[in-house]
């Protein structure tokens with residue numbers, strides 16, 4: 001039996017991760033935050049003192065990652081640091097890195113762990129490359145200003161003292177890298193439903209997503 005996949009793609013700070021978690025919980029589906037894989041590659045390289053600009057080293061690091069490493073890295077607080085996110089954005093542009101992480105993602109989607117009845121994968125290229133046949137595809141986005149404001153508030157909440165202009169410029173630079181890379185750039189799949197949540201509350205986004213899921217997945 002094939003298990004349905006819900007693909008949730010979108011840019012940084014679009015709220016796709018939170019939405020993916022809520023949708024997975026509501027349906028009892030397994031959840032894979034695919035950004036964590038790229039972050040895991042970057043963090044492993046940073047810790048090894050490797051050059052993040054070295055594509056061969058990044059590919060070798062991605063190939064060497066085991067499921068156990070991924071599980072351990074997923075729970076590592078350093079995975080969420082800005083330095084790791086920027087590193088992830090850089091290594092994710094390397095074709096060999098993307099290829100090395102492809103099987104892990106497809107295996108997760110086809111055989112969701114714990115016998116779950118389906119899987120939710122969130123990332124940048126789930127609907128376009130990883131699971132192009134997913135019956136439900138959401139592209140979650142918000143204006144770059146709104147996403148920068150969310151990020152700014154999150155940094156302030158952590159006790160940091162960010163400069164809004166810098167946060168906005170960083171967000172725009174990451175968008176630029178993620179959307180303009182040659183391999184698997186961030187673009188909505190042709191059959192994705194676009195959810196622009198610039199003026200929506202998180203609960204409105206969740207309810208909208210559930211309606212889309214229910215319309216596309218037979219009960």
Ligand code: DC
Nearest residue numbers: 034035036038088089092123124125
């Ligand atoms: O979603 P995130 O912030 O954890 O992602 C970190 C980086 O990883 C992001 O800048 C681009 C990359 N990424 C990717 O290229 N493809 C994915 N499916 C997920 C993340």
